[in-house]
Amino acid sequence: MKMKAIVKTGPELGAELREVEAPQPSPNEVLVKVKATSICGTDVHIYQWERWAQSRIGTQRLPQILGHEMAGEVVQLGSEVHGVKIGDNVSVETHIPCGHCRQCLSGQAHICHNLKIFGVDRDGCFAEYVAVPEKVIWKNDPSISWEFASVQEPLGNAVYCTLVEPVAGKIVVIFGDGPIALFAAGVAHVSGASRVILAGMEPARLEIARKMGADQVINVLSADPVQVVLDATSGFGADVVLEMAGAPKAIVQAFKCVRKGGRVSAFGIPSEPVELDWNNAVVFRGVTVYGINGRLMFDTWNTVRQLLATKRLDIAPVVTHVLPLNDFKKGFDLMMTSPKSSGKVVLIP
């Protein structure tokens, strides 16, 4: 069977829409017909063939199909698949764990010692069909639209990062205005945060943050977020800081914004080392820091489902664009333009 797919073909900017052979599921895999898929920053790094993509994927592995965020319908089962049925509405956990290491055997499969990444270490889902190991299949609540079901994976990042400790009655500060930070504003708001303050630099995205439930937004180009947060908290600092910007400066500021005994969730990925006043950032102030990568498998997914299916959380303001898969170049352009006006970009095969 032939299918359309967005394929990274060579070591330069871009990707191609190609007709390729559809994959065959192995015994523990299922074949999924993709109904919606969305673009992640990781896809952009591969599209741009940045240094990380060059070393992690490498030219010799090309051509490879892009994409890892998706929702679709199961159309074929491997011979040893027993927990999924033809017709199931599913999404995919991007982190493919080995199932046998120290972490996999202790409830931390999302940070498996031998982790493989869907769409990075194997073909992804910017295609009409994709083969997926049963162990990373998540069954969707059918009341969730394909578009929203597709973005559950990054929404899961936001849920895990925000709710790694409870936020009810707490003051939450978010650094960053990318789609996951915008999701986090919504998650914190509907989970009882008493005040949500988001610091970013893209006016259109700060506007989305407000729609998601941020009580206050800070444009870091025109205001000092540390001062604003201290002013808003009688000088104590915030109970919770979610660092989702990834700039070294933002990381330093995150620690200046958190109160003594508060917590910082570290999700943003700086491109260079970070210099910290360790004593005042962490030790003397009794701060707890959680490194956040991926989502709990699958406790976070359950929370995501519950929040979406019951409409407690409305993510419509973040899902700004839905395009046909054929228009993927327009989608990537939206993600790369500055100033950024897009939130999440969904592609429909």
Place this chain on the structure above:
Amino acid sequence: MKMKAIVKTGPELGAELREVEAPQPSPNEVLVKVKATSICGTDVHIYQWERWAQSRIGTQRLPQILGHEMAGEVVQLGSEVHGVKIGDNVSVETHIPCGHCRQCLSGQAHICHNLKIFGVDRDGCFAEYVAVPEKVIWKNDPSISWEFASVQEPLGNAVYCTLVEPVAGKIVVIFGDGPIALFAAGVAHVSGASRVILAGMEPARLEIARKMGADQVINVLSADPVQVVLDATSGFGADVVLEMAGAPKAIVQAFKCVRKGGRVSAFGIPSEPVELDWNNAVVFRGVTVYGINGRLMFDTWNTVRQLLATKRLDIAPVVTHVLPLNDFKKGFDLMMTSPKSSGKVVLIP
């Protein structure tokens, strides 16, 4: 100085409005001018002079001033009070801990080994003035109205009971329709519970539950709450059950409604022993049970303040009556009538 006070004078139903001498604060106490005070079920038990009141308080201690839920203004300081100022807007934690026992020294002062109860073991606050140990003073956010500030103590029960573990993305069932159960419906809703189901028997209160955020209410006089919950959860049961009714039957049902691995918060106080199928209620199903008494001192109070001051939680539907202190008999009658249409009754001195 003379003041008005509602005084339990003898071993029979009722209480009297009397003019008595205002108290003098000892060195570690403050004198508070009461601005609002609210009636608790405990006050009703004393008012009715039930068996518990007879044995806990006893005739020899009478006359004693009733009441323990309140908000007011500090008007005089004991000589060794350094953390409170004249004019501070305050409420009072009812649990007066010794400060020296195993629990007090381990962050569990609310269940002190030598606990004294404000308004039970010493004169209460149904009066114009009351003397309060500094260690149980809580400073209110001044944006909270006197009426709402007065009910923070029972609201704190609801917050502690509901949020002893996080509820975001979880299905929460509440047994009971008293004011604290109604508060809990609101707390669960604004803290991200994906579904809140409340089971009670007073139609007017079930209506309040809906206003507070319950997605579904069950009148146990006409429906089997266990069946309704199992139907609503694909047969799994709820993630969280808050038992706030206190009837042995409700306690048994609570365990039948919770899913394997879920939690039950046990707040309701049955008047007789409870017979449980221990294996299926607790052991085989890996259920966690939290006995809930009082509120964390003062972590819960901070959450209460944050939820009220930011208007994340609106408790107006529960505060159904505000009366002058002189009309206390009407207030008690509202609490004792059946079917109950009242929520929380506030008295203004």
Place this chain on the structure above:
Amino acid sequence: MKMKAIVKTGPELGAELREVEAPQPSPNEVLVKVKATSICGTDVHIYQWERWAQSRIGTQRLPQILGHEMAGEVVQLGSEVHGVKIGDNVSVETHIPCGHCRQCLSGQAHICHNLKIFGVDRDGCFAEYVAVPEKVIWKNDPSISWEFASVQEPLGNAVYCTLVEPVAGKIVVIFGDGPIALFAAGVAHVSGASRVILAGMEPARLEIARKMGADQVINVLSADPVQVVLDATSGFGADVVLEMAGAPKAIVQAFKCVRKGGRVSAFGIPSEPVELDWNNAVVFRGVTVYGINGRLMFDTWNTVRQLLATKRLDIAPVVTHVLPLNDFKKGFDLMMTSPKSSGKVVLIP
């Protein structure tokens, strides 16, 4: 291939040593050559064909091979097994989860909604060979003897029950003197419990408890455990109570022994309902109760391995008998005699 196996053949007391066909592993299973296997109380219930066994297993399923605690060597792999190798030294988690229910997807697979039990719902390991699903295979540390590796499953019960919250610096009381209670005494001791008190009724087993690290033992036939514990704790009660006896009386006493704010781990399985003074047992005293069934998959197994492989925990006093598989009747007799002098009985095929 033929093999020896202990088979339950009919609806009466006993079992037979038979020569049967060795199983063939299906694609996701492995075939294990059993090196050591041990007798659990569950096996005794099936051997005696008690009411529970009659209804759970039923005559129509017989003949069935007994046993679920084991250690052995992998000798054959199903076609889809990728995480286990021929020659691996393995044990088996008895709880076979579905992998798809609410609990399986949230780190609680040990209390799966659709749980199957190895040796109960399918053939067990009192045999020379056994087929086991890869998902319940645990790789042993090769420094652990076959005998000790075989009892890791019940030791895991003790570890989970004891360490569901930390015990370092805490006073721990254990009700029961069965093998798992005796293990728990050792686990609590080496995990920093400041005092371990075990209450039982079999003098030989109380002696084993002392060897495992119990600082104090109580024979409940001659002393009131509640009084002894209160005397030993200045009247406060113990920080932690592990209820592993299962008698209704022991359960009632467990709650009288725990301090306010302490925790009770409920592991024992009473044969009739339990009547509790709910208010004083749980609510007023702010007690936390954990229902304990099985072991965390596989976090508990890792702890077990670490404690055994490093010799931090020596379980030799509990493993009182090692017999050839052919002598299984002697083994069952040891488990059924009273007064009990045996701890754990291991069988070697």
Place this chain on the structure above:
Amino acid sequence: MKMKAIVKTGPELGAELREVEAPQPSPNEVLVKVKATSICGTDVHIYQWERWAQSRIGTQRLPQILGHEMAGEVVQLGSEVHGVKIGDNVSVETHIPCGHCRQCLSGQAHICHNLKIFGVDRDGCFAEYVAVPEKVIWKNDPSISWEFASVQEPLGNAVYCTLVEPVAGKIVVIFGDGPIALFAAGVAHVSGASRVILAGMEPARLEIARKMGADQVINVLSADPVQVVLDATSGFGADVVLEMAGAPKAIVQAFKCVRKGGRVSAFGIPSEPVELDWNNAVVFRGVTVYGINGRLMFDTWNTVRQLLATKRLDIAPVVTHVLPLNDFKKGFDLMMTSPKSSGKVVLIP
């Protein structure tokens, strides 16, 4: 009443033994006759009048009595002290909290927003008598010797740092060989750590570490601790790393030694900023970091008491010197010499 005291008199190295007026307790204070007191690194910083001491204390506050670790007997009560009696055997929590800030009201008084330090912000205990606020008095178990009771405060640092999450069955690596790191080796060992590895540079102290229960010691002058730890953990890294050295290099190495999903307790205080590869240290690897300052008030003290009074933990190897108070100069010299052969130095007034 006159008394002997070790007084910092001027802005230069050293201190003087002086006869001064004994303090009078204010209404909420008690007067304690000091039976044993021990020297902390903080005392050395003040003794040496380092930059930190110059700015934190300042010349204008001198003369001031040194010292904060102690045990003694209550000899006089302020008028409002009700929880302590004449003759009580007590120690002192160094962190004097305000009792009214966000942290004090949420179980985090040890990192109070307005923290005062005993012996830094007010006169200390290198003296025959000292006045102490009742709120920081801890009643000792009388079975603990004065010398050991005196070092409970730094032992509490070790207990809090080690047990902020449980260590039973876990591999624990400790960076540093100061007295608190040596205590931590013992605490981890008796709390069930399956393997304790300590990295330091003073041979005499590495020897003490072994006596305290370290299974393996690393001299960082001759071996690479990261490589040693990875070799000892099959390349996974340790479950828990306690960073108690405070050198930037040690902090960087601590993160290289911890496994994915593990935790780092950050206790050491570097004298300059620390540059971290944030992604690989924290984010990608899902590491949790706890800043550790002080001890929980007073949950940690209870654990310390339990471990010492029951002899579960023997700290004798660390308490290397007991000198008369008059020989304080010898004590300080022991702390300042290199290579360091001392552990904890106790002074007896």
